[in-house]
Amino acid sequence: MTATLKDVAELAGVSVKTVSNVVNGYAFVRAENRLKVEAALAQTGYRPNIGARNLRRGRTGFLALVVPDLGIPYFGELAGLVITAAQSSGWNVLIEQTQGERDRELESLGSLGPHFVDGAIVSPEALVAEDVGQVPAGFPVVLLGEQTAGFDLDRVGIDNVAAARAATQHLIDLGRTRIAMIGDNPRRATAQLRLQGYRQALTEAGLPVLDDLVAPADSFHRRDGVLAMRGLLDRLDGERPDAVFCCNDLLAVGALHEAVVSGLRVPEDIAVVGFDGSDEARYSLPPLSTVAPDKGAIATSAVRLISERVSRRDGAGYEDVQAPFVLETRQSTTGITER
């Protein structure tokens, strides 16, 4: 049986109003009464009706977190970090999955709103700038991980061009000259930015930028990496790449798998670098070099921004936070075994 305010008041020997003041955190309660109420709250196990309380305050207490798919390790891990950060700021977190499809991302944006949640943290894969018009006016939204140009919203991401350039430069520094990329996808802004960074590094090094070396990926799962690598090896027989930059770690794991199964040595015949800084990359055989965004920083920045936006409720001064990244180099590119 759930205890009511009245039960607590009777046990504490104070008025319902006094209990209510303590529960709602109001300052002006006599210390003696506060102690009595707190003891009675503990004894009865009373829990305030959060839903009703938030309703009175014009808030729901809920945030939505919109991600492509929790089954993708990067998003599972990032969602875990965002939820942890949000809960320590007092939020409850609702999750929606879009599978990275623009229609479903649009649906999530359009259906969000003050009746449901106080704000949303959205990690889009396929949205374009004009889609932001779908957000109900004044509704707090923080975007994760996408290009910000034209998006008039708070955003947390990393510099994808610089990160892809660093990964490609690492391969160039190792003396590789036929460097492929896996993960081209015209519908994904992230992929386009990483393609741009890859091309910049090649151009700066005076290496040719060959369309033949850019392999598309419909989605970014391990299986897509296998297929993309198989395509590169089949198409470029005799002139195969000596290195490959993959747009995420799952693609890199698949590409590595296919290269080894095809009898190639990694990194001697072909070096492989991924993107995400996943734990899986650390323990693959050989361990994978990878670009590691600071996911903890992304999560805490996103929660800070959404909390500030919910408190302010204005449409001004959008922030664009660039979280740091590092390139973790391992045996799949350096050839150096570490223990």
Next chain:
Amino acid sequence: MTATLKDVAELAGVSVKTVSNVVNGYAFVRAENRLKVEAALAQTGYRPNIGARNLRRGRTGFLALVVPDLGIPYFGELAGLVITAAQSSGWNVLIEQTQGERDRELESLGSLGPHFVDGAIVSPEALVAEDVGQVPAGFPVVLLGEQTAGFDLDRVGIDNVAAARAATQHLIDLGRTRIAMIGDNPRRATAQLRLQGYRQALTEAGLPVLDDLVAPADSFHRRDGVLAMRGLLDRLDGERPDAVFCCNDLLAVGALHEAVVSGLRVPEDIAVVGFDGSDEARYSLPPLSTVAPDKGAIATSAVRLISERVSRRDGAGYEDVQAPFVLETRQSTTGITER
């Protein structure tokens, strides 16, 4: 600007009451008025205040999903499937993470309740039967993946003893005689059940059950698998195991990594089998054999059970659903390369 019932009523030329009847799905609305209202609803983009509506019905419309950590691929994937299934049954899903710690699992159970959510799907790691007393009386809870003995609640799981026995039997069938297990943990019921299945298979085959061959794991991450395998190899130098059954795929990936880095051939020197049926197992080098629970069946059964329990609101007739599992055999045990 969010449209109100009044806006919709004015546009449709009907009363607010009629709009309300349509929005709330009441039957007795004239077809002509229903059409007018539906057109006006579409035109204004009106969205009902779900929070308030559920409050009137005595429901919140929210389910809680309590898992150890979304960053663990098994739980990320399972959570993704549960959310998808729940949303197609009209639920919104809140997520809480416990890191598999009994205190936090207890806290989640204790803080759940009708003010917040209508029911909860909970995947505990460390709860014991008496902890179920923490669930507010009559509050709908479905447990995932744990032993049901003494838990007077609906449950969806697999037969962990039979599954571990099948994995161990597979190693015995391959002629292995010094079969180790990685993942013993007295606080985790799953680990205890899998240990039991491992022992049963050895005993049935007339093989000795040696405590030296059972390696503990504090948690079930890749790093723990590395440490456990290193411990087995150091401790049993000269008499090392010729096979190892790991309590999840992350432990198996770590164990495989450490075995290969230590110069062992897999499976010639040591065969490795995991548990979870993860995609990661399929693409590791060599690919890992693994016990694959039917995660889709677990997710849909859990959502069906919680929906039924919320509708009935009685404490009778608890169901214990056993989802199927299969043993996926791959190169890490069979030595057979597949493409």
